Amino acid sequence: MAKPPKQQPTSLPPPKSRRSFFAVFAAIVTGAIATLTPLAAGLVTFLSPLLRKSKSPQVRIALLDQVPDDGMPRYFPVVADREDAWNRYPKQRIGAVYLSRQAGEASPIAFTAKCPHAGCQIGYTAGNDVFQCPCHTSVFNLDGTRSRGDKEVSPRDMDQLPVELREIKLADGGAVTEVWVEYIDFQTGHKEKHPTT
Ligand code: FES
Structure with a gap:
């Protein structure tokens, strides 16, 4: 089988x-x-x-001759190229600063005109000995400190900005001094200074 x-x-x-x-x-x-x-x-x-991360721009603000050493603040617009994530916008007004120079001082100090409380433009009338914010009546001394300290609405003093002097040689052999500022845009509403970017 x-x-x-x-x-x-x-x-x-x-x-x-x-x-x-x-x-x-x-x-x-x-x-x-x-x-x-x-x-x-x-x-x-x-x-x-x-x-x-975007950098704060260095901006040419004025000639040093435009800021006499009489202690009086002068108001200048801040014009610079502005950038967002993808685009560049040339020569835009991005803010304003006050420059003031005390007698005998070589370099001015700079304050942003943006109020640290809510961002309104701080005002100054020539001859006054204070800055005033029109929105919620904060008052600042000419050195940027709050007139009434913590009793002011603004949570901090005016924001001071770094200043640099640059000597520029002219074609005719002379020279001028320019005032440049690092324009840092700070967040409003805080006691501490925090850049917005
Ligand atoms: S925005 Fe200046 S006091 Fe409020």
Whole structure:
């Protein structure tokens, strides 16, 4: 009597079908990498301006001769190129400063005209011995301190800005001195100074 044929074990797929499974899997992974890599690179390029920390601009404000050393504050607009994450806007008015120079002082001091309370423009009338904010009546001395200290509405003194003098040689051999300010825009409403950017 003939023996029945011996049965093959069925737990593993035949070698050929395993090879094709790995080939398909590798093709899917390779395709996914090829698609996602340029997408990720594009996303990083698109978002990188948002991650960049912007610097406070150095701005030429005036000639030193425009700030006589009589202690009286002079008001100057601050004009500079402005940038957001993706665009650059040339020559925009970004704020205003007061420059004042005491008798015998070589360099003026600078205060931003933006009130630390809520951002209104602080006013100064020539000849007065104080600055005044028209919005909520904060009063500041000419050295930027609050006239009534913590009793003023403004939570801090006027914001002083770094000043630099630059000597510029002229074509005729002469020279002028320019006043440059690092225009830092500070957050309002806080006792401490925090730049907005
Ligand atoms: S904004 Fe100046 S006191 Fe309020």
